[in-house]
Amino acid sequence: MTVTIDPHAGFCWGVVRTVQIAEHYLAQYDNVSVLGHIIHNPKEIERLEAKGLRTIHVSDFERLAEEAKKTGTTPRVLIRAHGEPPETYRKAFELGIELIDATCPVVTKLQERVRKFYDQGYQIVIFGKKDHAEVIGVRGVCNDECIVVKTVQEALEKVDVRKKTVLFSQTTMDRPTFYALRDALQTRIQEFVVDTMQNIAIEFHAKDTICGQVSGREDKLAAFAASQDIVLFIAGRESSNGKVLFSVAQAANPRTYFLEDICELRDEWFDHVKKVGISGATSTPHWLMERLKQAVEERYVVQSE
Secondary structure, rough: EEEEEEOOOOOOHHHHHHHHHHHHHOOOHHHHHHHHEOOHHHHHHHHHHOOOEEEEEEHHHHHHHHHHHHHHOOOOOEEOOOOHHHHHHHHHHHHEEEEEOOOOOHHHHHHHHHHHHHOOEEEEEEEEEOOOOOHHHHHHHHOOOEEEOOOOHHHHHHOOOOOEEEEEEEOOOOHHHHHHHHHHHHHHHHHHEEEEEEEEEEEEOOOOOOOHHHHHHHHHHHHHHHHEEEEEEOOOOOOOOHHHHHHHHHHOOOOOEEEEEHEEEEEEHHHOOEEEEEEEEOOHEEEEEEEEHHHHHHHHHHOOO
């Protein structure tokens, strides 16, 4: 049996940047917090917590500010790669909290583009998950005056086709569904409608804001998965990107198994297996895949590569 780690798996550059920023500040200060889980991977969260990173929420800002006053220190709070709505920045400024902005530049660009079209009076449609941290930030830049959808049917039920509209995507969603949404809305919104006795073409724009590092892995992951007898896909269960990539791997190889922790390995997965592939989400640290490889080798492997 051989065990191979997918060479294209692991942190995307946005996550690498966020973790590096966190470690930089943790090396200098002992009072660094992060708004929400820094990434959707419990093992990496545990590693950074061991270095002193505390996970908090905006509701903790007042308490944090009071603690800082008593100790004469400056509270420092990291904004993770998912970004935050404008209200978070305003509240931190009012309370004297120093924000360390590690928002992924791809997410920052998405927020800027949404704000631009919102200011121009467009109906904003977001393909994504309404309560995902990234989408909460995007909703904030347009005063939550947007429509968040996950399916074509949901979009057809909620979008007002009489309004000029722009479609965006959460950066970690799948591109095929985004294109299906685009095509469905474009067919309806670009039709002529009657308004004050005149025919007016309603504008529609679709802005593909899916992260290239996420979508670019799909074809490579499918090829990797197809070349293995089984695939072990390790990621946090809350990772949106992990769910997308796991479905890609499973479509290419039905013997693809999802696990969040090495203890979830099952002996029956390895029956009549010669080639084991290991992959993960853009929030899966490489050290965790290496640790999984080592565990598989110790239990099942005759030969490794």
